[in-house]
Amino acid sequence: MPDLTTNCAGITSPNPFWLASAPPANSGAQVMRAFDTGWGGAVWKTLGQPIQNVSSRFGGLHYRGTRAIGFNNIELITDRPLEVNFKEIYEVKKRFPKHAVVVSLMVETEQEWHDIIKRSVDAGADGLELNFGCPHGMCERGMGSAVGQEPTVNERITAWAVKYSSVPVLVKLTPNVSDIVPHGLAAQRGGAAGVSLINTIKSIIGVDIDRLVPEPRVSGASTNGGYCGAAVKPIALHMVAALARDPMFNLPISGIGGIANWRDAVEFIALGSSSVQVCTEVMLRGYRIVEDMIEGLEGYMRDKGFERLDQLVGRAVPAFSEWGDLDLNYETVAKIDADKCIGCHLCVVACDDGAHQCIHNDPNGSFVPVVDESECVGCNLCQIVCPVPGCITMAEVDNGFAPATWNEHLYEDAVLRPKKGAH
Amino acid sequence: MATKLPENRAESVFADYKPAYQTPQALAEANRCLYCQDAPCIGACPTGINIPEFIRKIATGNLRGSARTIFDSNILGMSCARVCPVEVLCVGDCVYNRMDQPPIQIGKLQRYATDLAFESGWQFYEAGPDSGKKVALIGAGPASLACAHRLRRFGHACTIFEKRDVIGGLNAFGVAPYKMKADRAIEEAEWVLGIGGIEVKTGIEVGVDVSFSQLERDYDAVFVGIGLGPDRHLGVPGEELEGVYGAVDFIEAIKLEPASFEGVRRAVVVGGGNTAVDCVREAIGLGLGEVTMVYRGTEAKMSGYAHEWKAAKIDGARAIWRRHPIAYEGDGGRVTGVRVAVLDDDKQPIPGREELIGADLVLVAVGQSRLLDLLKLDGVRMDSRRILTDADGATGRPGVFAGGDLANGAKEVVNAVAEGRDAAVAIHAYLTEA
Numbered sequence: 080m081p082d083l084t085t086n087c088a089g090i091t092s093p094n095p096f097w098l099a100s101a102p103p104a105n106s107g108a109q110v111m112r113a114f115d116t117g118w119g120g121a122v123w124k125t126l127g128q129p130i131q132n133v134s135s136r137f138g139g140l141h142y143r144g145t146r147a148i149g150f151n152n153i154e155l156i157t158d159r160p161l162e163v164n165f166k167e168i169y170e171v172k173k174r175f176p177k178h179a180v181v182v183s184l185m186v187e188t189e190q191e192w193h194d195i196i197k198r199s200v201d202a203g204a205d206g207l208e209l210n211f212g213c214p215h216g217m218c219e220r221g222m223g224s225a226v227g228q229e230p231t232v233n234e235r236i237t238a239w240a241v242k243y244s245s246v247p248v249l250v251k252l253t254p255n256v257s258d259i260v261p262h263g264l265a266a267q268r269g270g271a272a273g274v275s276l277i278n279t280i281k282s283i284i285g286v287d288i289d290r291l292v293p294e295p296r297v298s299g300a301s302t303n304g305g306y307c308g309a310a311v312k313p314i315a316l317h318m319v320a321a322l323a324r325d326p327m328f329n330l331p332i333s334g335i336g337g338i339a340n341w342r343d344a345v346e347f348i349a350l351g352s353s354s355v356q357v358c359t360e361v362m363l364r365g366y367r368i369v370e371d372m373i374e375g376l377e378g379y380m381r382d383k384g385f386e387r388l389d390q391l392v393g394r395a396v397p398a399f400s401e402w403g404d405l406d407l408n409y410e411t412v413a414k415i416d417a418d419k420c421i422g423c424h425l426c427v428v429a430c431d432d433g434a435h436q437c438i439h440n441d442p443n444g445s446f447v448p449v450v451d452e453s454e455c456v457g458c459n460l461c462q463i464v465c466p467v468p469g470c471i472t473m474a475e476v477d478n479g480f481a482p483a484t485w486n487e488h489l490y491e492d493a494v495l496r497p498k499k500g501a502h
Numbered sequence: 503m504a505t506k507l508p509e510n511r512a513e514s515v516f517a518d519y520k521p522a523y524q525t526p527q528a529l530a531e532a533n534r535c536l537y538c539q540d541a542p543c544i545g546a547c548p549t550g551i552n553i554p555e556f557i558r559k560i561a562t563g564n565l566r567g568s569a570r571t572i573f574d575s576n577i578l579g580m581s582c583a584r585v586c587p588v589e590v591l592c593v594g595d596c597v598y599n600r601m602d603q604p605p606i607q608i609g610k611l612q613r614y615a616t617d618l619a620f621e622s623g624w625q626f627y628e629a630g631p632d633s634g635k636k637v638a639l640i641g642a643g644p645a646s647l648a649c650a651h652r653l654r655r656f657g658h659a660c661t662i663f664e665k666r667d668v669i670g671g672l673n674a675f676g677v678a679p680y681k682m683k684a685d686r687a688i689e690e691a692e693w694v695l696g697i698g699g700i701e702v703k704t705g706i707e708v709g710v711d712v713s714f715s716q717l718e719r720d721y722d723a724v725f726v727g728i729g730l731g732p733d734r735h736l737g738v739p740g741e742e743l744e745g746v747y748g749a750v751d752f753i754e755a756i757k758l759e760p761a762s763f764e765g766v767r768r769a770v771v772v773g774g775g776n777t778a779v780d781c782v783r784e785a786i787g788l789g790l791g792e793v794t795m796v797y798r799g800t801e802a803k804m805s806g807y808a809h810e811w812k813a814a815k816i817d818g819a820r821a822i823w824r825r826h827p828i829a830y831e832g833d834g835g836r837v838t839g840v841r842v843a844v845l846d847d848d849k850q851p852i853p854g855r856e857e858l859i860g861a862d863l864v865l866v867a868v869g870q871s872r873l874l875d876l877l878k879l880d881g882v883r884m885d886s887r888r889i890l891t892d893a894d895g896a897t898g899r900p901g902v903f904a905g906g907d908l909a910n911g912a913k914e915v916v917n918a919v920a921e922g923r924d925a926a927v928a929i930h931a932y933l934t935e936a
């Protein structure tokens with residue numbers, strides 16, 4: 080059986096699956112239940128000066144009958160007394176010495192950072208996570224994403240934390256920036272042992288169009304919230320990969336954002352995460368999802384011949400390149416499997432109205448459309464709309480041109496194949 | 503021990519009544535599952551399979567894990583996926599029923615995962631370290647197979663005694679071929695035996711070829727999973743005529759052997775239970791002309807499942823209600839018809855009202871006899887229908903456990919599996935008690 084033992088920035092756990100700092104990691108009883116169910120670690124709900132929350136707090140993005148493909152919240156950090164949190168952290172560590180308990184923190188002054196770090200480490204924290212990410216409420220008070228968006232502030236506070244901490248410090252980054260890399264580098268300069276990302280994305284989840292009030296509604300108003308859940312995965316993957324491939328950045332990454340099952344986890348790990356954190360899918364389905372995550376990851380690693388998790392970390396990063404380095408002579412065309420086609424013609428309308436008008440009704444009258452391969456630009460749109468798995472495939476065409484990228488064309492006069500569909 | 507069944511068995515004409523899912527269908531259905539917490543479908547499964555979990559694993563593509571979740575609770579999960587009356591078990595309790603939406607097709611999803619496990623040759627279990635204890639199991643039906651498999655995981659050596667040449671019990675030679683054919687049940691039984699350390703002695707009838715007390719002497723514990731006895735008959739004139747068969751006998755014949763029904767144009771099935779309904783659908787599937795069920799009660803009160811009878815009617819079955827055979831009539835030793843009394847609401851014959859229903863094949867499905875004699879022993883309690891056990895299968899006689907049809911009075915394969923499995927846990931406790 081492959082070994083899932085995880086080491087992320089010096090924080091170890093039996094597997095890479097950690098609860099993200101959020102309601103599922105709000106209390107000792109919950110975290111113990113999660114560990115009993117199989118979770119390898121937990122990042123405690125952010126501690127700081129306990130706050131008062133609003134009601135309601137959450138909103139769901141429901142799409143075509145699927146509930147909560149996206150999720151948002153306007154809750155703040157812990158609302159429980161600090162001494163209770165620390166006592167529970169201590170109890171969890173006592174019962175689960177091998178599991179990772181990372182304590183997420185958010186306070187203002189250097190003195191406050193000093194004090195809360197000492198108490199966290201005394202309680203038995205295996206690591207700290209600095210919450211520089213929360214995009215609502217706390218940032219209005221000068222914390223959370225207000226810190227994460229300012230590399231100099233990020234670096235300064237990180238340096239304080241590193242100075243006062245005897246355990247590894249992770250910096251949790253906000254995605255509410257135009258480029259993640261400077262912020263990861265700021266954490267690195269501050270001396271962080273690693274980074275976690277992403278926190279939630281600034282958002283309005285929807286508007287109640289009867290009351291004309293945005294959601295989630297608090298009496299007669301709402302505020303911007305933090306967006307997360309399955310729908311944010313692409314954004315999170317990109318940010319993780321952008322750091323992982325940056326030559327200046329060399330810290331371990333704990334990947335977060337829309338992870339709902341083992342496949343998502345494999346993607347994050349392949350793009351450079353050494354552990355993964357989950358919030359929304361646990362909120363929607365419970366701790367029990369981890370059984371399949373562990374088993375699925377093990378099965379994947381066994382099938383692909385990975386014996387240890389670190390062999391998989393970052394394996395897809397080299398294949399994440401600049402546009403200018405992609406092979407412009409690589410050519411694919413859509414093929415429709417007539418035996419699988421059900422005749423819905425979604426590909427026809429998609430190609431007609433949204434692509435290059437090269438899928439046509441069969442002149443012989445069958446319901447299977449035909450692709451004009453001489454015009455097909457190989458964009459994938461038809462494959463994406465096709466409801467039948469495996470019906471439309473993108474087949475490679477041997478056009479006789481040697482591989483050539485835009486950069487090679489620009490700087491080395493590499494020959495490009497003639498453009499298709501550009502008349 | 504592997505019995506090779508003839509290829510041209512009569513049952514081979516049947517196609518699956520519920521065809522297997524292809525991957526797209528399985529994914530669509532799996533993604534529809536709500537992944538309920540404390541799901542009612544689990545409670546409705548006698549083996550308590552964690553159904554939402556195995557379905558979620560199909561959706562994520564963790565198919566091996568999905569199959570493992572099923573087999574962890576039900577080692578005959580492959581055949582149960584086909585033969586369970588899911589309409590009155592898991593599927594019947596799906597929460598979607600409560601919102602008037604189609605329930606999740608749990609049986610088909612279970613078949614998808616378990617068929618794949620068989621095709622892929624996945625093995626999930628290893629025998630436990632040798633305990634030095636030996637257990638005899640009587641009968642190679644679902645109850646004993648499930649019991650033996652669990653016992654092997656505890657490390658106890660197992661020997662199964664089976665009077666027939668075929669293993670699998672009624673799961674092999676009883677269930678309707680449009681649900682599952684005999685070879686599949688036997689293949690599954692052999693897969694179960696693949697855990698190793700289970701010796702199977704076929705062709706040995708306990709009580710005839712070896713005595714029960716001998717087994718008690720030679721083994722540390724005995725599990726009895728012998729199911730039910732031969733078909734009952736009504737004791738009316740003409741039962742000896744050619745063309746009059748017990749239903750279970752008939753089904754066993756079509757499941758295991760080639761058969762010819764030349765000259766049969768009208769078949770009558772006597773009874774109104776599940777075996778009767780199966781027989782009706784099988785007779786129709788075999789092309790036996792006009793097939794009529796003759797039942798002493800009414801359609802509303804028949805004991806066969808409503809969903810099965812509905813399917814039989816769609817197949818073309820007809821029924822004559824409130825009739826009871828009083829004699830089989832024949833010509834030259836062959837049956838030609840069934841003389842019936844017409845019954846009133848209290849199932850009493852209405853004087854002077856008799857009818858003759860023409861038939862050249864009569865299948866009598868009025869229940870199976872009981873095999874209680876083997877266990878007429880000190881400490882074993884029984885009533886007229888079954889051996890009485892506690893919830894773990896203990897009979898009251900030290901070291902003697904029972905499960906399956908013999909102990910539950912005739913239920914389903916899945917009940918036999920649950921009882922055999924749970925009895926193994928009790929046997930393990932019995933064997934390891936200081």
Ligand SMILES: Cc1cc2nc3c(=O)[nH]c(=O)nc-3n(C[C@H](O)[C@H](O)[C@H](O)COP(=O)(O)OP(=O)(O)OC[C@H]3O[C@@H](n4cnc5c(N)ncnc54)[C@H](O)[C@@H]3O)c2cc1C
Binds near residue numbers: 663
């Ligand atoms: C016609 C028919 C159709 C059915 N259809 C379904 C269905 O679709 N779905 C479903 O879930 N259930 C169905 N059932 C019920 C199901 O088959 C039984 O509940 C299940 O097989 C019981 O398992 P068992 O192990 O208790 O007994 P059995 O399956 O009856 O196995 C008992 C075994 O013990 C052997 N045996 C008996 N006496 C001795 C002895 N003295 N020594 C050695 N061996 C002995 C027998 O040969 C047999 O192999 C059906 C039953 C019948 C009769």
Ligand SMILES: Cc1cc2nc3c(=O)[nH]c(=O)nc-3n(C[C@H](O)[C@H](O)[C@H](O)COP(=O)(O)O)c2cc1C
Binds near residue numbers: 157
């Ligand atoms: C209700 C809720 C509360 C959260 N609270 C915190 C928090 O206190 N501290 C923190 O660092 N992140 C917090 N997060 C962000 C999550 O930890 C996580 O970064 C984000 O939800 C993305 O992951 P997901 O898609 O798995 O939910 C919260 C998220 C949610 C939904």
Ligand code: SF4
């Ligand atoms: S989830 Fe629990 S706390 Fe939240 S609104 Fe519902 S009942 Fe209340």
